[in-house]
Amino acid sequence: MRAIIAIGRTTLGEAIRRKVLLVILLVGVLFLSVAPGLGVLSARSETVVLRGMVLGIIQLTSALIAIVLTVYMLPNEIERRTIYTILCKPVQRWQFLIGKYLGAVLALGVMMLLMTTVMEITVAINQGIDANRMVELATGPLMFFIQMSLLAAVAMFFSTFVTPLVNFFLSAGMYLLGSLFATFFETLKDNPNTHPLPKAVALVVNTILPNFSNYNVQNHLINPDQTIQNPTAYYTFVTGYGLFYIGVLLVGAILIFDRREF
Amino acid sequence: MRKRPNWYAWLAIFLISQGALQRGFIQDRWARDFAPKGSLVKGTGLSPEQFLFALAGFREMVAGILWVRADSFFDSGNFDAVLPIIRLVTMLDPKQIDVYSTGMWHIGYNFTDEESRSDRRYVPSALALGKEGCKQNPDTYELWFETGWIWFHKIEDDYDKPVYYFEEAEKRPDMQPARKNLLAMAYQREGRADESLKQYFKLYDESAAEMKRDPSLATRQNMETLLQNIDTLLVRMSQRGYFAENNGTYASGEYDTKPPVDLGFSVKASIVEARVLRLEGTWNVLPVGTHIRVVLRDKDYPGGKVAEMDWDAQDEVTLDPPHDRTFMQDQLFVKNRRFSKRIDMSKDVTIYPFASKSYILELFYSPRLAPPHLQDKFSWNGEGMTDANYLNTVVRPGQRVIYASFELTRDQMLRFNQWADTMPILKTPNFRETTERGGREDVIEMPSLRTGG
Numbered sequence: 001m002r003a004i005i006a007i008g009r010t011t012l013g014e015a016i017r018r019k020v021l022l023v024i025l026l027v028g029v030l031f032l033s034v035a036p037g038l039g040v041l042s043a044r045s046e047t048v049v050l051r052g053m054v055l056g057i058i059q060l061t062s063a064l065i066a067i068v069l070t071v072y073m074l075p076n077e078i079e080r081r082t083i084y085t086i087l088c089k090p091v092q093r094w095q096f097l098i099g100k101y102l103g104a105v106l107a108l109g110v111m112m113l114l115m116t117t118v119m120e121i122t123v124a125i126n127q128g129i130d131a132n133r134m135v136e137l138a139t140g141p142l143m144f145f146i147q148m149s150l151l152a153a154v155a156m157f158f159s160t161f162v163t164p165l166v167n168f169f170l171s172a173g174m175y176l177l178g179s180l181f182a183t184f185f186e187t188l189k190d191n192p193n194t195h196p197l198p199k200a201v202a203l204v205v206n207t208i209l210p211n212f213s214n215y216n217v218q219n220h221l222i223n224p225d226q227t228i229q230n231p232t233a234y235y236t237f238v239t240g241y242g243l244f245y246i247g248v249l250l251v252g253a254i255l256i257f258d259r260r261e262f
Numbered sequence: 263m264r265k266r267p268n269w270y271a272w273l274a275i276f277l278i279s280q281g282a283l284q285r286g287f288i289q290d291r292w293a294r295d296f297a298p299k300g301s302l303v304k305g306t307g308l309s310p311e312q313f314l315f316a317l318a319g320f321r322e323m324v325a326g327i328l329w330v331r332a333d334s335f336f337d338s339g340n341f342d343a344v345l346p347i348i349r350l351v352t353m354l355d356p357k358q359i360d361v362y363s364t365g366m367w368h369i370g371y372n373f374t375d376e377e378s379r380s381d382r383r384y385v386p387s388a389l390a391l392g393k394e395g396c397k398q399n400p401d402t403y404e405l406w407f408e409t410g411w412i413w414f415h416k417i418e419d420d421y422d423k424p425v426y427y428f429e430e431a432e433k434r435p436d437m438q439p440a441r442k443n444l445l446a447m448a449y450q451r452e453g454r455a456d457e458s459l460k461q462y463f464k465l466y467d468e469s470a471a472e473m474k475r476d477p478s479l480a481t482r483q484n485m486e487t488l489l490q491n492i493d494t495l496l497v498r499m500s501q502r503g504y505f506a507e508n509n510g511t512y513a514s515g516e517y518d519t520k521p522p523v524d525l526g527f528s529v530k531a532s533i534v535e536a537r538v539l540r541l542e543g544t545w546n547v548l549p550v551g552t553h554i555r556v557v558l559r560d561k562d563y564p565g566g567k568v569a570e571m572d573w574d575a576q577d578e579v580t581l582d583p584p585h586d587r588t589f590m591q592d593q594l595f596v597k598n599r600r601f602s603k604r605i606d607m608s609k610d611v612t613i614y615p616f617a618s619k620s621y622i623l624e625l626f627y628s629p630r631l632a633p634p635h636l637q638d639k640f641s642w643n644g645e646g647m648t649d650a651n652y653l654n655t656v657v658r659p660g661q662r663v664i665y666a667s668f669e670l671t672r673d674q675m676l677r678f679n680q681w682a683d684t685m686p687i688l689k690t691p692n693f694r695e696t697t698e699r700g701g702r703e704d705v706i707e708m709p710s711l712r713t714g715g
Binding site: 044045048049055059094147212213216217223229237238241251 | 266269270272276277279280281283284285287288289291292293294295297319320321322323324325326327329330355357358359360361399401402404436
């Protein structure tokens with residue numbers, strides 16, 4: 001455990017020093033700060049548009065950070081040969097991998113926390129301080145954090161056997177697919193004219209594929225008049241789902257990484 | 263040496279657990295609360311990258327950006343560009359109530375011709391958008407109310423529809439108290455004064471209860487307004503013979519509606535130029551406030567009904583009205599017992615294409631639309647009015663309305679062939695040309711403080 005923590009801490013430090021990530025973060029924060037400039041017809045429209053924009057900016061920026069942060073993590077260690085200095089110590093490969101992943105997630109968390117703080121300040125300045133609404137609004141970035149942790153695990157998994165560039169597109173593609181497929185599946189499921197075979201295939205794919213759309217819960221946070229049934233239960237289930245799926249991807253990555261020769 | 267974890271066992275456990283959670287606990291909840299609703303996946307008109315971006319969790323963001331864009335189009339008066347954006351935004355984020363309500367208003371009211379007449383062919387689309395909005399946002403009163411308002415204010419007919427929507431709005435707990443009055447008004451327009459009275463009493467009771475909780479000026483004012491409304495309605499119901507009609511004593515009593523006034527309706531319609539209609543006529547009511555509906559439409563207009571169309575015909579929002587169809591609706595205002603209006607449809611060929619062979623010109627007056635000072639004589643169902651020639655008790659069951667219609671041909675409307683040099687004139691047999699002004703009592707003189715010293 002100590003090895004995992006040490007690797008994680010180092011990874012966090014490295015991630016925070018990476019300029020490309022800081023630039024992405026800065027752009028995200030800048031966009032969050034100027035979002036209130038989007039004035040529209042009514043006060044409620046302004047609320048809806050502002051919240052939609054700030055949550056969208058956080059989600060988009062976080063997705064970029066999660067992918068860029070993770071795709072280079074293992075390849076850089078191998079390319080710079082620093083991995084040898086680590087693995088020659090009493091550190092197992094799985095510990096190295098999990099340490100790297102946790103460090104990345106921690107770095108992602110720090111950056112998302114910063115963006116969430118800017119978002120809350122922006123919204124509070126424009127719409128007044130309402131503690132309940134602020135806490136409620138923060139559930140959006142919290143769910144995005146789990147979503148991005150899952151995305152980072154996807155990128156980590158691919159980084160054990162593909163190059164960073166390929167990984168970038170693979171992870172982004174997986175994110176897109178994982179966000180789209182649930183909608184596609186719902187449409188297919190509800191269509192009485194669809195043959196049972198494609199329905200069954202879609203069911204299997206939907207069960208296996210990482211379902212990123214589970215975390216797109218922002219609609220009721222954006223539209224103040226909307227309520228959903230028992231959000232706490234839903235958030236608990238999708239958090240559990242995220243943790244299990246991250247487990248699947250990390251174990252998969254460990255199995256591949258274990259067999260890899262440097 | 264420490265034992266290595268059995269990774270395959272862990273993989274199986276994680277895989278099964280995530281699958282079980284997804285299938286058993288998440289999928290249905292997600293589909294119910296968070297899934298993009300039907301219309302989005304049917305095709306939105308978004309470009310492929312916009313569509314992917316929208317579905318990849320950024321629906322609300324894309325909707326927000328588009329709505330901001332729509333605002334700039336509103337500001338620049340580019341209304342045509344706003345329409346598809348409204349459709350897109352409601353598809354991307356069907357929970358944006360303002361977009362639905364603004365969209366309904368925009369589609370229903372803002373497409374006008376050169377003389378500020380609405381293009382009525384759009385109205386079923388506006389109502390379809392309202393219906394979709396109600397379906398997508400069933401828990402809030404707003405879109406029920408807004409859809410009801412389009413029926414009440416824009417269509418001014420088929421009052422069972424606004425009553426239905428206002429009733430639905432009132433069932434929602436967030437319905438604003440001040441807006442509940444409109445249901446009482448809609449009941450009256452539907453001819454159900456007793457229901458209107460019940461509604462006012464109900465609101466008064468609610469207001470009195472609220473007064474105990476919050477004795478503020480606003481609550482007191484609301485309560486007093488309701489009391490005044492109840493008082494006024496009771497007087498009207500009594501003087502218009504409403505109670506007497508219900509208990510079978512109308513025939514023997516003296517009421518303001520007796521004897522019925524003969525409206526002496528007559529009309530002459532001339533096609534003075536191609537696509538230009540001139541309507542003149544008589545209406546034997548001196549006080550101002552009468553507006554007679556005039557409709558000129560394709561004889562076989564889809565869903566065409568007497569002096570209106572089937573406004574509720576559409577369930578799907580289509581942004582393209584039937585471009586080859588003509589449906590013009592306007593009002594004729596009566597002054598000094600006569601009306602005269604020139605309706606120029608020549609500058610708006612796209613709104614009035616006159617592509618069909620036959621047209622129907624309809625003139626319609628319902629007492630339900632009369633302002634209170636006229637309705638005090640006519641009553642809600644027209645008991646206090648009659649007309650020797652054009653009283654009609656069939657076209658609107660339960661109402662005594664004035665209705666006249668003429669058929670026209672495309673050649674007449676466009677002044678083609680034999681009508682190129684001959685002005686088509688259609689008139690009721692009782693129409694009399696007159697250039698003379700009535701007696702002094704017919705002229706409405708407005709006192710001027712300036713000249714009067």
